[in-house]
Amino acid sequence: MVEFHQLKLLLLDVDGVMTDGGIILDNNGNESKRFNVKDGHGIKLLQRAGIAVGIVTGRSSSVVVHRAAELGIEILCQGAKDKLVPFNEILAQTGLAASAVAYVGDDVVDLPILLRVGFSATVADAVDEVKNRVDYVAERNGGCGAVREICDHILRHSGRWPEIMERYLPATPATHSSPVPTGE
Secondary structure (H helix, E strand, C coil), rough: CCCCHHCCCCEECCCCCCCCCEEECCCCCCCCCCHHHHHHHHHHHHHHHCCCEEEECCCCCCCHHHHHHHHCCCCECCCCCHHHHHHHHHHHHHCCCCHEEEEHHHHHHHHHHHHHEEEEEECCCCCCCCCCCEEEEEECCCCCCCHHHHHHHHHHHCCCCHHHCCCCCCCCCCCCCCCCCCCC
């Protein structure tokens, strides 16, 4: 059984999870990736709730370095052909048990980590071998809000959602003594 309140770290794959899996190369070999802003906000919500976020990816790209910096992600492992190696290094560096880590991956190369963490999740368009072995399958595809959905799921099930929502919802409904302005 998943102990959501014990989760301290979310690790994410990039291609197919934070993106739709497409890799755009221009004529000069420059790489582009498309990230979802809602996914980014979900990552920030987790961080505000005290859950760190990191990236473990098989490819290396300066685009990922920039995105990680934008989101304040300090744990960044690229070029991981065997993802268990950086995963074990992260556990050693942070002192966390695998049960305190959540991981989101979408392909068979992610299974070694997915099968060890306290909470495993994937995206709707992941391969069946992954979807059949994780704790949670998002309704959304990679790069299309799936990371946000998984972040919200973690926050709700850990009991942190009301605290997060206090920032966005007033304690009492606003009352208007006059009609709402129309902008004219």
